[in-house]
Amino acid sequence: MKRIAEFLRSVIPADPAQLLFLAGSVCLVIAPHLSWWPRGFEIASARRGDWLYLQIPAFRGLISFPIILAGVAAYFIAFWPGPRPVRRILSYVYLPTLSVLAILSLRSLYLVDPYRSVLETPGFHGAWPLLAILKLSGPQFCLAGLLLIGIFMARLIGGRSTFPLALPSGSVQRHDHPTTWHRTQLLIWLLIGPLFLTTILVLLPVVVSVNVSHFLQRLSLSTLIAAAQMLLVLAIASYIIGSSARPLLRRAFRLPSEKSTFLAAGFAIGIPVAISAGEYLWERAQFVRHDVGAITWEPGTYLHLPEVWLLLLFFPALFEEIIFRGFLQPRLAQRYGLHRGIFLVGIIWAAFHFPSDFRAPYLGDLDVAQTLFYRLFICITLSFVFGWLTLETGSVLAAALAHTFFNVLIYSDLGPPFPGKNWLRLALWAALAWLLFRYWPVKRELKSPQTVRLAESTAPPQSAPAQPSPEPENS
Secondary structure: OOHHHHHHHHHHOOOOHHHHHHHHHHHHHHHHHOOOOOOOOOOOOOOOOOOHHHHHHHOOOOOOOHHHHHHHHHHHHHHHOOHHHHHHHHHHHHHHHHHHHHHHHHHHHHEEEEOOOOOOOHHHHHHHHHHHOOOOOOHHHHHHHHHHHHHHHHHHHHHOOOOOOOHOOOOOOOOOOOOHHHHHHHHHHHOOOHHHHHHHHHHHHHHHOOOHHHHHHHOHHHHHHHHHHHHHHHHHHHHHHHHHHHHHHHHOOOOOOOOHHHHHHHHHHHHHHHHHHHHHHHHHHHHHEEEEEEEOOHHHHHHHOOHHHHHHHHHHHHHHHHHHHHHHHHHHHHHHHHHHHHHHHHHHHHHHHHHHHOOOOOOHHHHHHHHHHHHHHHHHHHHHHHHHHHHHHHOOOOHHHHHHHHHHHHHHHOOOOOOOHHHHHHHHHHHHHHHHHHHHHOOOOOOOOHHHHOOOOOOOOOOOOOOOOOOOOOO
């Protein structure tokens, strides 16, 4: 436990209060995807012809857009706070968020026909829609984000907290060229911040088109949108990295050995098969225990094959692995050490998925917190397994194969569901990650530094400064 505590302390910011700012930023990023309209609320009949009501369908998706931009701006300030961080937080985070909250509250008070009762005190019925809205997960997470950022900002004003985001100095094992590290920071910020907005805008005609969407759904090829999205992300990431992206890509596409290929597929397929076999044995034990009689093996119940079209998930998985295991993992492992680097890649990978994890309507606060925790845990766990495969084979193809089968068997599970199945799957993956690094440590951890150098060849030669002032070690 002491070693775990020491490791966790080495991967959190040197100023732990910065976690408050990061948590508040995450709340703002996910808040627009949560519920903002209470169930059962009806538009007052007298308001159905109003201009405001007629404009709601056209601007439903854009009305909370400033809150997303506020969360992205908060991420940016965490990396590059600038000379006046408090003013930037107030201008780019608080102002747009509070404006949208005020507009949404006034919209509800104006449009909703509140329920009235003879037991209500005068004037209470007007505030009732606003109280109901404040109980929704969207406004609650929005206000929670502002509160957490406000606590950190108060500490920043009082001089008890610092910026920019930085890990403890003892966690840094190698100092990179300033241009190299700046490009790495920019890539991380784009992945967790505005990059998904760019892909949405580029692919908006395809997504919005009713005919195209219906065609893709009818052919079960909606994963092509995800593949095109990730291909665009990969292109942008390669541009940010610069000229060193080419050797990284060549290294990423190196063909793994047959043994490594079977090993990667075995990891991803073996865990669901083990769970399904356990389900069958448990059910059979219950039948025998209660003397029900013999039970026949039905492969379609406990071991059914997924649909073939799901193998198209290989392409978005491959593009993700190139970015996170091919580009980011070598850079962060060189700077912070192997285990810390893989852990941080898992955190960034999880944050990359946050905007797309909350599509179900009317999620409660507990559901949102559970989803966030599960996403962090599964991405960190898989980051260690896929990172081990990448280091062991010298290629991302084995990790992409394991990633593909993992996604396929999530979308189309082998056996029937049962309570806690996702957590059992996660526990088995975590056990696998521990076994791999405990008993089969990789031998080529940081073998070739030149293959992971990001844009150093394009950086101008730097003369020795008269008064060296090392850059803060940002995470």
